[in-house]
Amino acid sequence: MNKEQVYQILLKQAKSLVDKQVDDVANMANVSRLIMEHFPHHWIGFYRVVNNELILGPFNGPIACTRIQLGKGVCGTAWQLQQTQIVADVHQFPGHIACSALSNAEIVVPCVRNNEVYAVLDIDSTEFGAFDNVDATYLEELVSYL
Numbered sequence: 001m002n003k004e005q006v007y008q009i010l011l012k013q014a015k016s017l018v019d020k021q022v023d024d025v026a027n028m029a030n031v032s033r034l035i036m037e038h039f040p041h042h043w044i045g046f047y048r049v050v051n052n053e054l055i056l057g058p059f060n061g062p063i064a065c066t067r068i069q070l071g072k073g074v075c076g077t078a079w080q081l082q083q084t085q086i087v088a089d090v091h092q093f094p095g096h097i098a099c100s101a102l103s104n105a106e107i108v109v110p111c112v113r114n115n116e117v118y119a120v121l122d123i124d125s126t127e128f129g130a131f132d133n134v135d136a137t138y139l140e141e142l143v144s145y146l
C-alpha cells in the first residue's frame with residue numbers, strides 16, 4: 001500500500017471514531033493513537049490553545065514540553081500563521097523547540113474552528129524529510145473531522 005492508500009483507510013476509521021458528543025480531548029486521544037497505528041512516527045499529538053498559549057494535549061510518544069508561545073517553534077508558527085508547517089530538517093528551523101533529541105523532521109497542522117486556531121496536530125519523525133504535501137493534505141482533512 002502506498003501512503004495515500006494508508007491515509008484513505010485512516011480517514012475512514014477516523015470518521016467513525018470521532019464522536020461529536022464528547023469533548024476534544026477524548027477525540028484527540030483516539031486520533032493521535034489511530035495515526036500512530038498506521039504511521040509509527042516518533043511523536044504524534046495535539047497542543048491546545050488555552051489562555052493564549054499552546055498547552056500539551058493528548059499524545060502518543062515520549063514526554064514532551066507542556067507550553068508553547070504564539071510564534072515559537074514549529075507549533076507556535078503554525079498557530080500564528082494558521083498554516084501547516086512542513087519541516088524537512090528541524091535543526092534548520094529557527095526557534096525549533098527540541099522536545100526530543102531524536103526528532104529530525106516535523107509537520108504541524110492547525111486545527112481551525114470559526115476561523116480560529118484552537119489546537120495544532122504535531123507529528124515528529126526521526127527521519128529527515130519524512131513529510132510532504134500528501135501528509136499535509138490528508139492530515140488537514142483528518143483534523144477537520146474533530
Ligand code: SME
Nearest residue numbers: 064073074075096097099
Ligand atoms: N518541536 C515542536 C515542539 C513540540 S514537540 O516536537 C512534541 C516545535 O518546535 O514547536
